[in-house]
Amino acid sequence: MKPLLFGHRGSRGLSPENTLPSFKLGISYGIDGIELDIHLSNDEKLIVMHDDTVDRTTDGHGKISDMTSGQISKLDAGIKFGAQWKGTSVPLLSEVFEEFRRNIMYKVELKHSSKIYPGIEKKLLDEIDKYSVKDRVQIISFDFDSLKNIRELDKDIELGLIIFGKPEWFVDIANKLNAKWIQAFYGLIFPDDVKIVHDNNLKIGVWTPDDEVEIKRYYDMGVDDITSDFPNLLARIAKNGQKF
16 A cells, blocks of 8 residues: 655645645645644634744744734745745635645644644634545644644544654554554654554654655655655656555
């Protein structure tokens, strides 16, 4: 069985990350889905962006939590990547779901729990229900409190622990949260790690091998999904029939 293939923040290596054009480009290569990150604006809208602030990826400045969705929508999220992307906006999660609906899979990373963004887990689940994509979403996070909050609200939506370390250290936590996935930094994963995860009836994904040789390595290793900044490389390797 081949791994699922996800474009990291859409197609981060090829276009301005976490934007609709980036998601469209990634999907155009025929991969399974997209990974994206969410924060909560001052007016409680789910904003698709990786950082806590808008500074790195847009022409604006400030914390997402201090800005309204209207203010954020006026920012240019493309110009820093290249002039051809000028005018690209920061999307709401609802706009992503509206655009792609059930045509793809979604890996949604919660950057912070309700301790930072009050009620964000419930808002995310409400959006997922509104667009009927629950069976196509995996909610992931480094913030295990956020995953715990999700599980208390929904007993069966797919959860994934994002880790930077050895999977065996996190198996008990995954089981306690009834999480299905461990999403691990690729550089720390070897065949014995994959076996440990599978022996515990869990699935393992890796992020973010961006070199063709490395991507092939994880195909051969038997991981369950691969997330890369370069979905074109993922698609090329899949087309070449890599097996594990």
